[in-house]
Amino acid sequence: MFTYQSNINLGDAAEIIRRSEHVTVVTHAKPDGDAFGAVVALSAALRQMDKQVHAWFVPPVPQSFCQLRGGESVGLFKKETVLDESDLVVVLDTGAESQLAPMGEQLKAMLPQTMIIDHHLSGGLKARWRYVDQQAAACCEIVTELLDHLTVDFGPVISNALYVGIAADTGWFRFSNTRPQTFELAARLLRCGVDHADLFTKVEQYERPQKLALMVRALDSVKLMDQNRVAVMQLCAKDFHETHCDVSDTERFIDIPQVVASVNTVVLITEPPANKNEPQPAIRVSFRSKPGQSAVNVAELAGLFGGGGHARAAGAKIDLPLERVVDQVTAAVVRSSISP
Ligand SMILES: [Mn+2]
Incomplete structure (x- = not known):
């Protein structure tokens, strides 16, 4: 191999x-x-x-x-x-x-x-x-x-x-x-x-004001689950259109839910806006885990979806509709956070 x-x-x-x-x-x-x-x-x-x-x-x-x-x-x-x-x-x-x-x-x-x-x-x-x-x-x-x-x-x-x-x-x-x-x-x-x-x-410290508008939407989307150990954020194409932002503006958003003590894994699911006359690009999923006893190997998690990265920071691209990606990724994250 x-x-x-x-x-x-x-x-x-x-x-x-x-x-x-x-x-x-x-x-x-x-x-x-x-x-x-x-x-x-x-x-x-x-x-x-x-x-x-x-x-x-x-x-x-x-x-x-x-x-x-x-x-x-x-x-x-x-x-x-x-x-x-x-x-x-x-x-x-x-x-x-x-x-x-x-x-x-x-x-x-x-x-x-x-x-x-x-x-x-x-x-x-x-x-x-x-x-x-x-x-x-x-x-x-x-x-x-x-x-x-x-x-x-x-x-x-x-x-x-x-x-x-x-x-x-x-x-x-x-x-x-x-x-x-x-x-x-x-x-x-x-x-x-x-x-x-x-x-x-x-x-x-080089962001445009629009970044704050997108950040508000990202924070508004946060769902805490699995006894507040997992935080899932999502942004859809409409969020980008309406705030005049693009995917690069999501940089560091994934760090924000980690301020909550109980949170050990954060997932950011992004539906990139499509360019005119072009097909919808694949959904992007970013994973982060805090270090320590409850750490999750997110490179393995991302690997389940054809992605990869580091043990504490990883990502994948998934060619499915947003809702299905959210369901599948959320299920996989909660499963890995429960298992010892
Ligand atoms: Mn590097």
Whole structure:
């Protein structure tokens, strides 16, 4: 059976990079802070090494990232985009084909020269090389180690990008994946000149007023069940239309019900608004679990629906009507929260 684990070490990864001239760098669609940071930092490092670099984001890219330095050096992948011939393709922060969908066919042709660098529990992309460290809080932690193997200087672009990555995936150092190395890296990046308060403002306090209107609807939808251990939130396409928001505006909503002491699992079910003349996109389901004795492995839960992720944060896309998704997911969550 195919297991998602490393087949090279980081020294090997560095060597493969060193002997490549043209390198393409990509990450999962709808990049989060970690994906953004990893792509920006690695591509800046490769340019420092005089490599020919082509880096791509599959949109939407959150507005807040556009003001961060380095983002402008990454192209936006569109349907008609043709990936350049490269000696090496580096896929960061994912190994899941479904998350690379718009680039899928082109990437497939380049699998023999593709390297995955990731910290997720699962991924099915049959790349030639894989370095997967599931203990890493963020892909940016691994990228840092890789850059050290490549003896790259950490200028402002690289330092800021790496900081945004580790901050994003640890909820600004609150989540249980935060480990001593994460703080050591944060300290190192501050010494390189990162202004962490400025980055927090730029990344986390950059919403439009419409976000509040959508948040009100999300909170209004919260159902507590299973003796208040499970919270389920849902947003339908109409909520997005009427508040002039899109799916990216739901970022961090899933954290809110966790303020209730008894809540150990939160589910956010989202029906994305369809574009004109296009079919309804699949329903998105996000899962979170608090750490501790009553923790639920939400990667397993998401796996029941064809998704994946981390033990405490995972997601799935389900191609069924909203009501049926709500019923099926709610039943599965309550079942897993009862079993010891
Ligand atoms: Mn990540």
